[in-house]
Amino acid sequence: MPPPIQANPEAMTLHPLNPVNPDRRTQRIFRWLGGALVLSTLAACSSGPMRPPTRMLTPEQLQLPDRASPSIGAQWWQNWGDARLQNLMAQALREHPSLAQAQARLERMQALAGVTRSASQPQAALSAEQVRQRYSEHGILPPPLAGHTWSNNTVQIGLGWNLDLWGEQRSALAAALGQARAAEADAALAAQVLSTQILRGIVGLARLLAQSQSNAQMLQVREQAQRLAHQRHAAGLDTRIDQALSETSLAEWQAQDVGLQEQIVLMRHQLATLCGLPLQALADYAPRLQDFALSPLPVTLGADLLGRRPDVVAARWRAEAAQDQVHVAQTQFYPSMHLGLFAGYNALGTEHLLDAGSRQYGIAPAVRLPLFEGGRLHAQLNSREAERNLAVAQYNQTVLDAIREAADALHSDQATATQSQTQAQALHATRLAHALARQRAQAGLGNQLSVLNAQAAEIAQERVVSDLFARQLDVRVQLIKALGGGWETESVTPGSTTHTAGR
Numbered sequence: 001m002p003p004p005i006q007a008n009p010e011a012m013t014l015h016p017l018n019p020v021n022p023d024r025r026t027q028r029i030f031r032w033l034g035g036a037l038v039l040s041t042l043a044a045c046s047s048g049p050m051r052p053p054t055r056m057l058t059p060e061q062l063q064l065p066d067r068a069s070p071s072i073g074a075q076w077w078q079n080w081g082d083a084r085l086q087n088l089m090a091q092a093l094r095e096h097p098s099l100a101q102a103q104a105r106l107e108r109m110q111a112l113a114g115v116t117r118s119a120s121q122p123q124a125a126l127s128a129e130q131v132r133q134r135y136s137e138h139g140i141l142p143p144p145l146a147g148h149t150w151s152n153n154t155v156q157i158g159l160g161w162n163l164d165l166w167g168e169q170r171s172a173l174a175a176a177l178g179q180a181r182a183a184e185a186d187a188a189l190a191a192q193v194l195s196t197q198i199l200r201g202i203v204g205l206a207r208l209l210a211q212s213q214s215n216a217q218m219l220q221v222r223e224q225a226q227r228l229a230h231q232r233h234a235a236g237l238d239t240r241i242d243q244a245l246s247e248t249s250l251a252e253w254q255a256q257d258v259g260l261q262e263q264i265v266l267m268r269h270q271l272a273t274l275c276g277l278p279l280q281a282l283a284d285y286a287p288r289l290q291d292f293a294l295s296p297l298p299v300t301l302g303a304d305l306l307g308r309r310p311d312v313v314a315a316r317w318r319a320e321a322a323q324d325q326v327h328v329a330q331t332q333f334y335p336s337m338h339l340g341l342f343a344g345y346n347a348l349g350t351e352h353l354l355d356a357g358s359r360q361y362g363i364a365p366a367v368r369l370p371l372f373e374g375g376r377l378h379a380q381l382n383s384r385e386a387e388r389n390l391a392v393a394q395y396n397q398t399v400l401d402a403i404r405e406a407a408d409a410l411h412s413d414q415a416t417a418t419q420s421q422t423q424a425q426a427l428h429a430t431r432l433a434h435a436l437a438r439q440r441a442q443a444g445l446g447n448q449l450s451v452l453n454a455q456a457a458e459i460a461q462e463r464v465v466s467d468l469f470a471r472q473l474d475v476r477v478q479l480i481k482a483l484g485g486g487w488e489t490e491s492v493t494p495g496s497t498t499h500t501a502g503r
Contacts (some may be wrong), residue, residue, distance in 0.1 A: 053323070053326075053385070053388060053389065053392065054388070054389040054392040054393060054396075055392070056316070056319065056392055056395055056396065057395075057396045057399050057400070059303035059306065062399065062400075062403060064301060064302060064303040064305065064306075064403070065300075065301075065302055065303065066302065066303050067300065067302040067303075067304075068302050068304055069300065069301055069302045069304055069305045069308065069406075069483055069484075070297050070300065070483055072480055072483055072484060072485060072486040073486050074486040074487070075486065076480055076485070076486050077089055077195060077199055079293075079295070080199060080292055081199075081202060081287055081291050081292055082287060082288075082291050084285065084287075085199075085202055085287065088198065088202075088271070088275045089195060089198055089199070091275055091276065091277075092194060092195070092198055092274060092275040092276060093191055093194065093195065095276050096194055096274070096275070096276045097276065098190055098194060099187070099190055099191055099194065101190075102183075102186055102187040102190040102191075103187055105183050105186065105187070106180070106183040106184055106186070106187045108183075109176075109179050109180040109182075109183040110180045110183075112176055112179070112180070113173070113176035113177050113179070113180045115176075116169075116172050116173050116175075116176040117173050117176075119162070119169060119172070120162070120164055120169035120170070120172075120173060122159060122160070122161040123159070123160045123161070124157065124158065124159050124160075125157070125158050126156075126157050127154070127155075127156050127157075127158070128154070128155050128156075129152075129153070129154045129156075130151055130152070130153050130154075131151070131152040132149065132150075132151050132152075133149065133150060133151075133152060134147075134148065134149040134150075135147065135148060135149075135150065145348070150348045150349065151348065151349055151350065152346070152348055153345075153346070153347055153348075153349070153350055153353050154344060154345070154346045155344050155345050155346075155353065155354075156342055156343065156344025156345070156346075156360075157342070157343055157344055158340065158341065158342040159340070159341040159342070160338065160339070160340045160341075161338070161339045161340075162336065162337070162338050163337040163338070163339060165334070165337060166330075166331040166334045167327065167331065168327075168328050168331035168332075168336075171324040171325070171327040171328045171331070172324070172325075172328050174320075174321070174324040175321040175322075175324035175325050175328065176321075177321075178317045178318065178320050178321030178324065179317070179318065179321050181313075181314075181317045182313075182314040182315075182317035182318045182321070183314075185310040185311070185313045185314035185317065186310070186314050188310040188487045189310040189311050189314065192310060192481060192485040192487060193481075194274065195485070196477055196478070196480075196481045196485065197274055198271065198274050198275065199477050200474055200477050200478075201267060201270055201271045201274060202271065202287050203287075203289075203292070203470055203473045203474050203477065204267055204470070204474070205264065205267045205268065205271060205285070205287055206287040206288055206289045206291075206292070206470065207289065207466070207467060207470035208260060208263050208264045208267060209264065209286055209287070209288070210288075210289050210463075210466045210467075210470070211260055211463060211466070211467070212257070212260045212261070212264065214459055214462060214463040214466065215253060215256055215257045215260055216257070217459050218253050218456060218459050218460070219250070219253050219254065219257065221452050221455050221456045221459065222246070222249050222250040222253050222456070223250060224452055225246050225249070225250075225449060225452045225453070225456075226246045226250050228246075228448055228449055228452065268282045268283060268285060271285070289466060289469055289470055289473070292473050294472060294473070294476060297413070297476070297479070301403070301406055301407065301410070305402065305403070305406060305483065305484070306399060306402070308483065308484030308487065309402050309482075309483075309484045309487075310484070310485075310487050311398055311402065312395075312398050312399055312402050315391070315394055315395040315398040315399075316395055318391050318394070318395070319388070319391040319392045319394070319395045321391075322384070322387050322388040322390075322391040322392070323388050325384050325387065325388070326381070326384045326385055326388050328384070329377075329380050329381040329383075329384040329385075330381060332370065332377050332380065332381070333370065333377055334369075335367050335368060335369040336367070336368045337365070337366070337367050337368075338365070338366045338367075338368075339363075339364075339365050339366075340363070340364035340365070340366065341361075341362075341363055341364070342360075342361060342362055342364070343359075343360070343361035343362075344359075344360060344361070345358040345359060345360065346358055346360050402482070405478075405482045406479070406482040406483060408482075409475060409478045409479035409482040409483075410479060412475045412478075412479075413472075413475050413476060413479050416468065416471055416472040416475050417472065419468055420465075420468055420469065420472060423461075423464055423465050423468050424465065426461055426464075427458075427461045427462060427464075427465050430454070430457045430458045430460075430461040431458055431461075433454050433457065433458075434451070434454040434455055434457070434458045436454075437450050437451045437453075437454035437455075438451055438454075
């Protein structure tokens, strides 16, 4: 067996490194940074050409005039309906689960934006470590360490900073903030949709109750007509056919009444759910159409419509955030640089841990340059570009739908107003016919059946007028929603985003 190797104590003595001249150290760092810049230039040449992005539609392309759309108040429903409607709306906007979900999504996106923002800031950490270890007698360390157990203690503070040379962190933060703003617009949209559904539901309930009241009047008329038909048939003045037709008409109106009562119950259930209440909470709620009033509304659409609708604004923020993500993907072709600093104390045992001789400090710059990624970076960039184009296309579609929705609602608002005027003339004519029928019956020139038929025609016209007014209210609610529902944000012209750096 060969003899064991004898360690030379002098050869195993650890000597400190020769100190480096500060000027030479500075020159070395600058040479290192200069080499990194050269590598970044080479990386820029290998990333390839940038594809042209899909463009956002502009107000000029959509032929929207540069003027203001009709102004809508933030809580526009306060001038509608009765006091109970206001209470229901306030409770729903305060407690409905859909709004709580939208608010939670908003808070989540804001928190993610905070995480992204923190990545661009210097990071500092304080660490303390103790390692209790027995060192090998046959290792590289000489006695008195070898063959004994020692505690290796370290107290150190470290500072790290990822240098944002190419705007990666700025773009990532802009994308995160864009997503947070989109979530904020989504929350406003959820409140807008909920308030619109509640108000349309209340208008619909008022319409059904008005129909039920009209139906009750019509049933009274048909019952009187049936009794009269029986009397006239018994007296030989009418045939059995007239009596059967009278009975058929009464049965039809009775069936309609049953259907109306069902619809009223279902509508109250729907409203209770929208307001976050038990199903029977609105069993006695009876809004009236006469409690609503239509105020004049200008009929113009302006370019500011694109900044008033939360769905359009949310789509715009997502498109711009997607463009920022494209820039983040572009920066992956460039070298990333990290600067690390540390300072602290290290010693075997605790007796000399805080002595001046136990100090240690240093600088740890690092650079990473992708050379061969197997096409991963190109695929990642192509994916981000596709997501950007998809987001822009979705924005354009949202804009087109918003303009169509607003234009349709404006046209329907005007059409129902014209219909209301014409229908008022028809109601006036039926009332005149009813009055004339009563006069003829009183003068002995007509019979009571003609009076009842004229009264039924008047009730039917009143019902048409009531239904038309309810439709006017429903269309106006849709128009207010189409015009943004009183929600506004800062004006930002849609268009391509600001990052234009090539790959």
